[in-house]
Amino acid sequence: MDDPVDELIAAEAPHSARHIWILGRPRLIPAARPWAPTSFWSDDIRDLEPVRHSHGDEIVANPMDGDAGPVPDQVWMELPESLDALDDTLSALHGLAAARGATGLHIVAGGRIRRMNKSLNTVAARWFDDVHASLGRRRARVLHFSSPRAHPARGAGWPRHNQISTMGLEVELVAHGGVFHGAGLDAGTALLLDQRGTMLSRLPSRPAILDLGCGNGVIAAALALELQGAAEVQARDVSWLAVDSTRRTALANHVDVDVTQADGLDGVADESLDLIVTNPPFHRGSARDSAPTRRMLTDAARVLRPGGQLWCVYNSHLPWGEHLDAEVGPTQQVARTKAYTVTRTIRD
Ligand SMILES: C[S@@+](CC[C@H](N)C(=O)[O-])C[C@H]1O[C@@H](n2cnc3c(N)ncnc32)[C@H](O)[C@@H]1O
Structure with a gap:
């Protein structure tokens, strides 16, 4: 061994x-x-x-x-x-x-x-x-x-529930312990969701939307709440803990989200989505390997309909903007702080 x-x-x-x-x-x-x-x-x-x-x-x-x-x-x-x-x-x-x-x-x-x-x-x-x-x-x-132990020190128990507020939208998050940012709202994700007015403004009627790498499901739940049933919202993640948390978050917010455990966009039909929203993973486990993220973002070109959009937030030092511009379509910076950048890519 x-x-x-x-x-x-x-x-x-x-x-x-x-x-x-x-x-x-x-x-x-x-x-x-x-x-x-x-x-x-x-x-x-x-x-x-x-x-x-x-x-x-x-x-x-x-x-x-x-x-x-x-x-x-x-x-x-x-x-x-x-x-x-x-x-x-x-x-x-x-x-x-x-x-x-x-x-x-x-x-x-x-x-x-x-x-x-x-x-x-x-x-x-x-x-x-x-x-x-x-x-x-x-x-x-x-x-x-x-x-x-006969009498363990259970604490608050799992999964955890937490009410968050993002630009006037209240979302109840439910998360297992091993999920990215637990039942909290990551600062990058918050910046991405702050742009949702623009993000949702130019969509066709009843758009197909995907939260890619859904974690606790905050993006899927926030967009489903905002659109109040006028969209098909999907979410996917490689992690069972994440998909189970997302299902529980959707239930807690009384919204429909179709949640799948899968690697990247595997199994998603070509040209089937109008909008992908993602705070993508930086690395797998502790190995600083960005190849899976690179693959996942490149594959967005296949599953988006022509004119479909990919919204992405990432640490400002990462090269995802250039990558998306080269592999998916024209990419524009929509918001930027010292730590995070939000981009919108339109599939050619
Ligand atoms: C930075 S977290 C974002 C989580 C959540 N969307 C949020 O904003 O709080 C990235 C998520 O991507 C998931 N992930 C990692 N590799 C993936 C892959 N190949 N396919 C799908 N999801 C993946 C991770 O499990 C993690 O939940």
């Missing part, structure tokens, strides 16, 4: 496992299977689909789904950087174990040392009586969580 985190998780896991649940680290599957029956989940559909393909549907189990099947006695997982993401996952695993009276749950959570901090242990101690760290090896470390 060439990944030090995978290697350490497999080496540190107690050898007594009866059923192992791997979260977010597909390359651990071959290490786990000779020991015990194995389940797998990844929030990102790009990691989940290949596993579904090679191991079948039976291996897939989502810890956020209260109906997830038998509760394993071991979980081998990627340690998220976000404390809220960890809290949400541990809350779900603790809840599943408690509902089935399973007290022997042992979690082995691994990550790179430079991305870890002591607060992760504090979060885990809300849910487990026994929380301790391994010795680091090859810049990786694992944390062990066991003995689920």
Whole structure:
């Protein structure tokens, strides 16, 4: 195994496992299977689909789904950087174990040392009586969580609800812990939504609108509220936590949004959309790789109708304006602050 985190998780896991649940680290599957029956989940559909393909549907189990099947006695997982993401996952695993009276749950959570901090242990101690760290090896470390607490410190619970206001529009956001900006409004997204008067002014009747990379669903919900049923609003994201949050946000605001978990614009019909609105991802996980975003933006040229618009907000130092101008159509800067730029691109 060439990944030090995978290697350490497999080496540190107690050898007594009866059923192992791997979260977010597909390359651990071959290490786990000779020991015990194995389940797998990844929030990102790009990691989940290949596993579904090679191991079948039976291996897939989502810890956020209260109906997830038998509760394993071991979980081998990627340690998220976000404390809220960890809290949400541990809350779900603790809840599943408690509902089935399973007290022997042992979690082995691994990550790179430079991305870890002591607060992760504090979060885990809300849910487990026994929380301790391994010795680091090859810049990786694992944390062990066991003995689920009889009376965990639940806090406000997940998913979180939050009422935000954007230029006179009230939106209730609902979000899981691992979603971009949680149940809050990102400053770049706020700048983008501030332009919605112009954005929605030149659309055909009953336009087809897509919130691309929807996160907590704030863009889809705000536009659906603004247009009050006079549009077909869709949303998509690679993350299950994001699509579930967006569905809940739409429900909380009593608007119809058609939400899909998918990679970029895969499966969207050619020339089928009038408007795409996006605060695109900057990088995948912790790898500073902008290729997926580049691909996703380029593909907008295929799915927009001629004359259709792409509205985008991004960090002002990024090259997306030039990229859109070259690949999709004439691109104009609509708003700019020191931190963020909003552009409108019209498909040629
Ligand atoms: C910067 S966040 C914006 C979230 C939300 N629209 C907002 O404004 O708060 C970018 C979102 O894109 C999603 N994403 C990343 N890569 C993607 C891809 N290849 N296809 C679809 N969504 C993707 C991420 O999961 C994340 O939710």
